[in-house]
Amino acid sequence: MTLLPGGVDPEDFESLGQPQAPNQDPTPAPTEPIPQQKTASANPGLDTPPPTDEEQVPQSRFAWRDLLGEMLLALTARPARTLLTALGTILGVAALVATLGLAKTAGNQIVSRFDELEATQVSVEPQQGAFESNRQTSAIPWDAEDRLTRLNGVTAAGTITPVETNNQLTRSVPVNDPLGQTEFQIPVVATSPGLFQAARAQLFTGRFFDEGHNERGDQVAVLGPGAARRLNISRVDNSPAIFIGDESFAVVGIIADTARKPELLNAIIVPDGLAKDRFQLEAVSEVLIDVEVGAAELIGIQAPVALAPNSPEELRAAIPPSPTRVRSDVQSDVNALFLILGGVSLLVGAIGIANVTLVSVLERTGEIGLRRAMGATRRHVAVQFLGESVALGGLAGLLGTSLGILTVVVVSATREWSPILDSWLPFAAPAVGAATGLLAGTYPAWKAASTEPIAALRGSA
Amino acid sequence: MTAVVELQQVSRTFPGTPPVEALKPTDLTINKGEYLAIVGPSGSGKSTMLHLLGLLDTPTKGTYFLDGTDTGALSERERAGMRSARIGFVFQAFHLLSHRTTVENVMLAEVYRPDSSTGRRERAIAALEMVGLAHRLDASPTTLSGGERQRVAVARALVSKPSLLLADEPTGNLDTTTGNQIMALFEELHGAGLTLAVITHDDEVSSRAQRQVRIRDGVVDPVVAAS
Incomplete structure (x- = not known):
């Protein structure tokens, strides 16, 4: 395995240990383990077709950089649609972040208002x-x-x-x-x-x-x-x-x-x-x-x-009742309801992503067939669609986290509280979004991977 | 002359009751630099032939050598790699991605190739120059005419310097004039040394090829005299 010039290991999503054709292939073709030398010339002239034998069989690859590029293009191709798809997840993550942040903030307010005399x-x-x-x-x-x-x-x-x-x-x-x-x-x-x-x-x-x-x-x-x-x-x-x-x-x-x-x-x-x-x-x-x-x-x-x-x-x-006990009592009361609310929005968000991704798989059958014809394996197709929905979920998680933090800050400002947020929250919340995307994208990705290129290519573009 | 494609008693049977033998055992050789047309009505086994030649499907029986390699012994990943490196596809429906520019569409052909991450854009531009679209590099496919779109598709097929250009009804969505332009482009590419296989139901298209075979009910026969 060679590294691409970009430094990305091309041994990417495929299972390990594909046998190298030259040594184990029972084909009658005389092959030798000479690495394929493609000219990087900018001229795809036809006068120098690749040698037909004495080559190892090329393996299809999908470098990380290309995968990221494809995901980015897919998300930015229709920004409005991307945003609407992600809306449910954005709101779900925002609800979770706001709930946790506000509970923490409110809990600390109650504690600070707590009678200093009694506490000592x-x-x-x-x-x-x-x-x-x-x-x-x-x-x-x-x-x-x-x-x-x-x-x-x-x-x-x-x-x-x-x-x-x-x-x-x-x-x-x-x-x-x-x-x-x-x-x-x-x-x-x-x-x-x-x-x-x-x-x-x-x-x-x-x-x-x-x-x-x-x-x-x-x-x-x-x-x-x-x-x-x-x-x-x-x-x-x-x-x-x-x-x-x-x-x-x-x-x-x-x-x-x-x-x-x-x-x-x-x-x-x-x-x-x-x-x-x-x-x-x-x-x-x-x-x-x-x-x-x-x-x-x-x-x-x-x-x-x-x-x-x-x-x-x-x-x-x-x-006196310890401040930590007071805080956790208050938090658990406030949290339960809103966490359920946030969870439900996340679920709805996941269904939203799954739905739109599934529709987009059906819309893009032509593209799927084309990619297969151009050398994508089923797994490459699955990884691409899964990656797109994970990226969408992660993006939604980021936006939702921002929205949630903004909510905490605004509410705190109006109540003259000092906003307090667990430091892990801004990192965990986008991950929750990405996990939502992963969950939502699994079925559509499987569906995309099982699309027959034959049928896909004959359909209209 | 070396053979790019060599089918030895290749057949394809689709399971079912009764099983359908879409392609009866066939021998077919396409030599390097040859321009072959495979002509036949719909339902004749053309599609099956296309998918077998394009490594999108595997024969039930028989052996298919592409560039001397027995494709039956390859893994899915290796067959995908062969598709990427050795075969250029041109489709009736063009299959361009509408949200990308012309040059990005051509660059897409190299995404799944192992050795192609530098100079991708330059190669795509060069391929577009070859089909006469150097002036539309950053155009959206939606603003292109049908003929231009098909030429972008041809450029995309050429960018990986394939051993075989496989065209499926390349003029099917085009009017006669633009269809002729595409056929002229194919002849030009053939003149430059490219091996072509065009699959069509249209006798007029197939007659422009160097050699024709006719496929009917899964049986491939050479056409001796073109009309």
């Missing part, structure tokens, strides 16, 4: 059943805050435990108003110092208690705004004190608002180092963790282990 919050509680009778035993240790802030991705952590005050009333000192109510039932919450940051609390005035207060067991309290109003305390620079039962507490700060744990707004917050002693607090009931964006899932796994290395299974971490 992890809370750890003991599993139900970890309570024995009245006595609460918890696997959460008192130094939970220290253990958790060591984890990468945790920005703040704090324990929070409601304090049982045995219905003791709370009052503030200075005002003695005989008409007004001066004693209140106000919930008391014991926390570690890090909780304020973990709950994203903002100070109205004063300060939060800190690690020092906690360790020393200072009698300090921070008031939620609701509690402060009821106790008639609005400033801390005069060192107001409150009494819970008989215990006095210095108010060091008043919270303005918190992003998490709204129950703090109505509560008296005391350090849990104090509450352990004063209120016989035995176990931490919850740890609130503020994590970096994206770290929630990981911390949800790590926190129970960090808190209770011996029995992490006794702790339950509540993590």
Whole structure:
């Protein structure tokens, strides 16, 4: 086998190993394995006819370059018809691309609108059943805050435990108003110092208690705004004190608002180092963790282990729904319907291509016969027609992909979304079109190949 | 004189009930440079003869040597290659592709050839010059007259320098004047050394050949004296 000057291997579509006539041919003709030397002269003069023997039998070939040329000519011969034939496939591919692109885009919009506050919050509680009778035993240790802030991705952590005050009333000192109510039932919450940051609390005035207060067991309290109003305390620079039962507490700060744990707004917050002693607090009931964006899932796994290395299974971490899960849920809903729609258009497109290609095979019987007479084998004819429909399908896939991407961009622009597309999509979609063409062209190509040149040539052109 | 075509007891039977013997065992030799007419009415076996000679069909029995090669032993691909390289076809219906220019139609003849990817256009132009159509290279076949179209078809048959030009009713779609022009072209080509076989039902056409054979009911007889 020789290479054509174009560098295209002419050993193209035929099966391998055609026996070379000179060695195995039982013909009586004296033949020798001399390669046929055709003159490449521009003059097809008749004075130099090819030698009649001493030649090997020429084999018909259909070089890739010629095949591509024929396909191109066939597609461009009637551009309008080509476009109309491809229309179904164009729309099908466009529908698929637009569906996938829009689902992806919309899914990401929902995720980005997703509550950042919720996405960065992890809370750890003991599993139900970890309570024995009245006595609460918890696997959460008192130094939970220290253990958790060591984890990468945790920005703040704090324990929070409601304090049982045995219905003791709370009052503030200075005002003695005989008409007004001066004693209140106000919930008391014991926390570690890090909780304020973990709950994203903002100070109205004063300060939060800190690690020092906690360790020393200072009698300090921070008031939620609701509690402060009821106790008639609005400033801390005069060192107001409150009494819970008989215990006095210095108010060091008043919270303005918190992003998490709204129950703090109505509560008296005391350090849990104090509450352990004063209120016989035995176990931490919850740890609130503020994590970096994206770290929630990981911390949800790590926190129970960090808190209770011996029995992490006794702790339950509540993590926000992961963004990936949200996205895939949304996508699967949106996709199902439109993917079916796209698939149906593709099918219709394939039928369209098959139909027109079949008609064109019937129209071109003369051409098929001519090609056979000029040296095409059945396989060459089949490959040509198949190639034409694959090229048509691929072209339709390209146009459809463009159309689909355009749709995604336009819809995104009107909704002020950022269009998002999987990077494989623009490559896979034209291939889907080509595959459609392949499928659609199989029968017409077989039909073309089985056309009898005899009948084809006698028909009118 | 070397034989371009040599049929030895070639016959063709089409299966059926009863089987139809379209061509009875026939010996026929066409020598190099000969101009042969095969004449006969429709249904006489002309088409069968054309397809056998053109390697579009294989004989049921007998041996067909083309350029000394036993065509019965060839694969389909080799027979297709022989069609491409050794035989030029001219048809009654021209069979030009209407969406291509004249020169592109002629170039089509070399698409299936193994050794022809350079100079294809130059060879096509040269072939068109030989049939006197150098001025219509880029014309669409739809703008050509019937005679011009048939000359394009002849150029297409000539471009591969065939051993045998096989013409099937070449004047069948033409009026007398243009038909005569085509026949004159054939005579000119014959004069230049081309081997021709023209298959026709028309005695007037066949009478212009160097040698005639008459085919009737599948039997080929030489015509001794032309009218």
